Amino acid sequence: MGAFKLGKMTISGLFKQPETVQYPVQTKTPPTGLKGHVTNDVTQCILCGICQKRCPCGAIEVSKPNRTWSINRFRCVQCGSCVRECPKSCLIMEPTYAPCSTAKHVDVFEVPEHHKSEDVIKTSE
């Protein structure tokens, strides 16, 4: 019994470094395995559509005729299934969060015919 059981911890807290960071002036470095956002290295993509089939949220749309691979980031839950299942390992989970969006849109990646990295164009719809 007795009060002020937390006294020691509270007083020593006055002399310790803060556990929080002054965001956004300071930021923490994201850990390497962080599930940030999915990107596609389109030079490798063969538009097989497996990622679209595996995605539990219907976030990915692969269009063979238009040669596009698109992702609706508002639907994606960062589960990582597409990254694991891609046969060409061209999907990557980047360990940074995508910047905030100001409008709803779908990220469309155009997949080049001859797999040259210079041809990569990313547009937003």
Add this chain to the structure above:
Amino acid sequence: MGKATIIPFGPQHPVLPEPLHLDLVVEDEKVVEAIPQIGFVHRGLEKLVETRDYNQFIYVAERICGICAFGHSYGYAETVERLMGVEVPERAQYLRVIWHELSRVHSHILWLGLAADAFGYESLFMHCWRLRERVLDIFEKTTGGRVIFSVVKVGGVVRDIDAAQLAEIIRVLEGIKQDYKQIMDAFLKDSSVMNRTVGVGYLSFEDATNLSMVGPFARASNVPYDVRSLGIGAYGSLSDFEPIVDAQGDCYARMKVRALEVLQSIDIIEEMIARIPSGDIAVAVKGSPADGAEAACVVEQPRGECYYYARGNGSKNLERMRMRTPTSQNLAGMVKALEGCDLADVNMVILTIDPCISCTER
């Protein structure tokens, strides 16, 4: 004796972020009856098995609850593995237990903080959540997520924890333990905490067993039931496991059981890390559950026993997936414990069952 009055409580109430509505029948300042009502956040998650295959449903299962997210994906995977007769590699079983116990540590510390907040001890609340943050950092480093991990799959787990990270977990947990012991002292010995909790919201052993209470709520009424003692998965290889019980049956006992379970979980994690075997972390799962095949499984979530049931229909989609979450059991006991308490103590009694209404309704 005064006239009976009905005082509504919730579904939005400062003490409880959960959408639970209670009609409190009070006479003077005493509650004579509590009539609960839920159904404000029904999400229809069980129905989604019809449109998501058994591999995809795991991401739905882990969204049942934001705090026991790992536990639900673990329980679901375990059930489907039984349904399909899949043998999970030993290392994966150990990793699952490590993550599951880490979830328990953060869930209980979160709850202790909420309890402190409910009786107005703000600094204690902040210290609890400060400690919990370190567990979330472990999750972020090992799974890539802080709340939803997506790290379990049918047949194993998707990520390994390497030796350096395991050593880091031990180091962080040792640090947490040092600070946590002081916090626990405040919860269990501080007079201002005891004034609010001792003798409040009593539930007898008979009531707890008759109403089939589960989890720390039951164990605080001396019911020695903890699913972990059944030795499912890697829990079977623990050198010894005794459920933590208390005979007092009041709010203080429930707090004490949870406070001690944090230390117990840390011990389990340390033992698991010391004995984790090397090897594969997943096996390939092919095919679909057979038509009419059934499987059931229980997992000890931070709030108590959760029951899972699955039935196959020969296709990739399950015929039925059913979860019975701990709070759906414990609501009956909560209503019983509320009878006869002071109106001012209602929030303490409700909090000490650690209700999770969102997972109850799914």
